[in-house]
Amino acid sequence: MREILIISGKGGTGKTSLTAAFAHLSGSKIICDLDVDAPDLHLLLQPRHEREVEFHAGNEARIEQAGCTGCGTCEEMCRFNAIRRKDDALFIVDPIRCEGCKVCVAFCPEQTISFPEKHCGTWYISSTRFGPMVHAQLFPGEENSGRLVSLLKSEARELARENNIDLILSDGAPGVGCPVISSLSGAHCAVLVTEPTPSGRHDLKRVAALCDHFHIRAGVIINKADINPDEARIIEQYCREKDYPLLAKLPHDPVITEAMVKARAVTELEKTEIGENIRQAWEKIEKFAR
Amino acid sequence: MIISVASGKGGTGKTTVTSSLSAVWDRPLLAVDLDVEEPNLHLFLHPELGTPVKAWMEVPELDAEICTLCRDCVELCQFTAISIMISALTLHTDMCHGCGGCIAVCEQDALRPGRRELGVIHQGQAGEIDYLMGTLRIGEAMSPPFMEQIKKRMREVILETKQDVIIDAPPGVSCPAICSVIDSDVIVLVTDATPFGFHDFKLAWESFSPLDKPMGVVVNRAGLGTHDIYDFCKEKNIPVLAEIPFDRSIAEAYSRGQLIADVSEELGTVFSSLREKIRALAGDFQEEVGHA
The missing domain is CATH 3.30.70.20 (Alpha-Beta Plaits)
Known part of the structure; x- marks a missing residue:
């Protein structure tokens, strides 16, 4: 079974929009939103809850x-x-x-x-137009996000086994702390989405170091690459030096927001240039994840 | 006054707002980056940093010769940081939350205080702005105990100088985010008007509301997305303190590490007006509490 995890270090680089597009483009898979703190993937995939379970963890x-x-x-x-x-x-x-x-x-x-034990959130197994989805919502202000991430992963694996599915596609949380560490455990490879800004580069290096720390292979997507071509080149150079394959360079395109407003993956819209770029990126990711 | 700049969703512009707000805020000022997983404020304020200081957390250390395998510590530990494997006590100190329970419960004194590195704390100076930040060690899962140590340093500094503080908080709405805003006097939530931004903004508002602190909103990339955020703020009576327009030149300036307040006169005015509105928001709230 292959588990592909989309993470970024820095928030707002486009993880979720890209995950939705990859979910659209890929064949049979389990989709998993491992950002249990502020999940957004459901806004694009509009899952229908098939199973809803209370998440209890820790005590107070x-x-x-x-x-x-x-x-x-x-x-x-x-x-x-x-x-x-x-x-x-x-x-x-x-x-x-x-x-x-x-x-x-x-x-x-x-x-x-x-x-007493704490009721910290809810998790779901749902169906979406792109296939089954495992996701959750931690109650605002709650702890134990790491444990909830582990639980979602094991549910996703079980669901994959039951249905003879050999791909789990996961959207991760920003940062390099507890939930991200949890989501990396057992991942086959990580796709790191960055942007050509000082923060994007700084945070990419940290999340890449985290992948190295746990011996997980990482590839990089530079999103909004045309915002600052010089900075994009510096990131490319860094990827070459560190041997992280560059999986795609995508332009900054307001169509991403348009798709979000329509609750669609950007690749579902009429043919767009960025949609074509994302298609090629997915082909590369599939090869990378083999 | 302590102001926290927070958001539910990452990448909405917390650091953009914190850096420019710090630039226009009255001196003396202490700027603190509490996004210890991915600290970015220094990339825009360019502080000169002093020697980094390592931060540690207490975790147990075992003297196996004294341990009688009584299991008291194993049973108390809530974080699976202690187990007995093949008749030996085994510590998994990376799981430890530093509660000190195992050390206190051990009657043989077989467990003693040791330590785990959480990260490094830097202090410095960005022009006239005092600067404080922490960088979490790669592989360390727990940011809140580290953030507590940075906040302790922050309190020591302001006890002396009485200066205002602006905190750049981490994204999200769970423990690290709560840990950054819990001691502040005002919370500024930065969001964009996209469906993701609005959804996570509602989570943040729900999460921070029980803290009963004055909250206001900065809408970034205004003009992109939908009108939902404005309707929600109106309904819940949350003041919109500022709007930063959606403009490619702003994104480009950010990508070069520039302060947004310096991009144009209009944007400079956005931030000086934001400063006044935050002061007023804190003042009104004080008055309300006083009258109550």
Whole structure:
């Protein structure tokens, strides 16, 4: 089974618009949105939910006020500043800051801190016009995005096995932290989407270093390449030096936004130049992922 | 006053806004880049940075000779950072959240404080602007504990100087984003009017609303996308503080590392007006709280 992950380091370089186009162009596959924090792929693919499951992960401390003597052990031991004294000298947990580490629960001499499981979001198996899709929405402000990403990946793999599908196409999150690290685990290769700006280049280098760190092959797409041809050339040079194949150079084209407004993949629109470029890019990616 | 510049979606223009707003803000000012996964503000403010300082987090270290394999630490750890494999305690310190529970619970003192590198903190000077940033170590998954250390440094600095702070926050609406905006007095949300921008803006608004802080919006690439964002802001009573037009010359200036406020007189005015509106937003909110 091949797992192709589209990531970028920097946000807003065009990951999701390109993933939607690749989903349109590719044959049989499972589509996966691994940006569980701020997912957008569903806006283009308009999935119909076939299965909807609550995502529970981690726990949250809650001080049962009746048993609290105000001794302060919990406050002293909490490393996350999540425990505060209330006006009446008892303590409460700030759920936004609580890390779910259980230290206060374990050390409360009165054993008056409960530790209920948290409901952090919802995940879905859906059908789309391009095939089955696995995706999720973490509740705003929630933690455990890494665990949710791992769960989506294993669901996608199972679905692929059941249906004899040998490709998983995933849209990842920006950055190089927890959810991105999670999404790289077991990936066959990564497609790094960048743009010719100082931020684009800086962030590309970091996300490429992350791929190297986990020994995952990476290829590069320079999107909006004509915004700054000199900067695009510097990025090309960098890719040659580091042996990251350049998979495509795409122009800056407002038709991408047009497609977004119409909830379409850009390759679904009437023949466009960028659509043709993306078609060629996908052919290269397929070869790269072999 | 601490101002956080945040967004749900990445690439909407947080750094564009932070850099130009910093340029027109009154001095003294501390600019902080809390997007530790992909810090970019320095590429536009060009600070001279001092010697980087490594930031560490406490993780356990094992003295296997003393360990009795009692399992107390294994059972307490919520992050699968400790396990027993072939009758030996094994630490997976990259999974550790640094809660200190295992060290506290170990009666034999077989676990002691060790450390894991989170990243490096840089401090410097961008002209008259004081500058602070952190760069997460490649391979490190946890940004919030690192951000906490940068915020601690930030508080030390402003305790002395009492200066205003502008924070460039990471994208998203989960723990790292909350960690950056939670201590600020005003949140400026940067979005574009595309369907993606609008969708993630709603998530960010929903995520930050419980913090009960004054929030305003900067619409970037205005003219591109749809009108939904304006209708939503009107309905929810969220002030639109500024609009930056969609213009290829702005994208080109950004791609050369230029400050947008310097591109034209009109854009300079957009940012000085934004500065006044942020001050007013913070002031009104203070008054409301005072009257309540």
